Amino acid sequence: MEFIDVLKSRRATRSLDKINISDEMIRQLAEAASLAPSCFNKQPWRFVFVREEKRLQKLFEVLPRGNKWAHKASMIVAVFSKKEDDCMLGDRDYYLFDTGFATNHMMLRATDLGLIAHPIAGYDKEKAMELLNIPPDYVLITLLIMGKKALEFNENLSDQQIEFETSRPDRKTFGEFAYLENFPESL
Numbered sequence: 001m002e003f004i005d006v007l008k009s010r011r012a013t014r015s016l017d018k019i020n021i022s023d024e025m026i027r028q029l030a031e032a033a034s035l036a037p038s039c040f041n042k043q044p045w046r047f048v049f050v051r052e053e054k055r056l057q058k059l060f061e062v063l064p065r066g067n068k069w070a071h072k073a074s075m076i077v078a079v080f081s082k083k084e085d086d087c088m089l090g091d092r093d094y095y096l097f098d099t100g101f102a103t104n105h106m107m108l109r110a111t112d113l114g115l116i117a118h119p120i121a122g123y124d125k126e127k128a129m130e131l132l133n134i135p136p137d138y139v140l141i142t143l144l145i146m147g148k149k150a151l152e153f154n155e156n157l158s159d160q161q162i163e164f165e166t167s168r169p170d171r172k173t174f175g176e177f178a179y180l181e182n183f184p185e186s187l
């Protein structure tokens, strides 16, 4: 796929079908993440790949009703990091920023492999960390819900979520977030 097509086809859709996740797929996802830049090459990102059905079922219990669609996940990747593992420069702590780079690398590679990789913030953080054995000095930043795009809409979706399955939610115009030479000179 052309790079621009990977960017365009990455979507956080919610209707998933089960797919077999191989060790090789996990290795490819981890490799993509590892190529991300980070401050002083500190690589603060940490990932737990959960694909065992019994463990997935336990993880589904930490999701609120609004994220019930994620019960069809074939794998959940827990993304975590801690401040001290990356640059701390005055009021700039880079661990979330750098972990975001690595996570997006992984998501784009997943897209390239024909998978959906949908990040969520809606979960019980404490319960999830306990289940995953993540020590409390880390921040569990997101869960990546992974699977194959289903042909039919998931039965738990709201009308708006159904609309977003087929058309990408609106984006800001360039003038609302991009400036030329000087803030806030519109592009």
Ligand SMILES: Cc1cc2nc3c(=O)[nH]c(=O)nc-3n(C[C@H](O)[C@H](O)[C@H](O)COP(=O)(O)O)c2cc1C
Residues within 6 Å of the ligand: 010, 011, 012, 013, 014, 066, 067, 119, 120, 121, 122, 123, 142, 168, 169
């Ligand atoms: C940090 C973060 C948290 C999100 N949390 C949720 C969530 O809890 N539930 C959900 O259904 N989608 C969640 N999303 C998905 C966004 O709603 C989605 O990315 C956005 O609407 C844009 O759609 P697109 O990714 O398909 O372009 C989250 C996305 C991000 C990046």
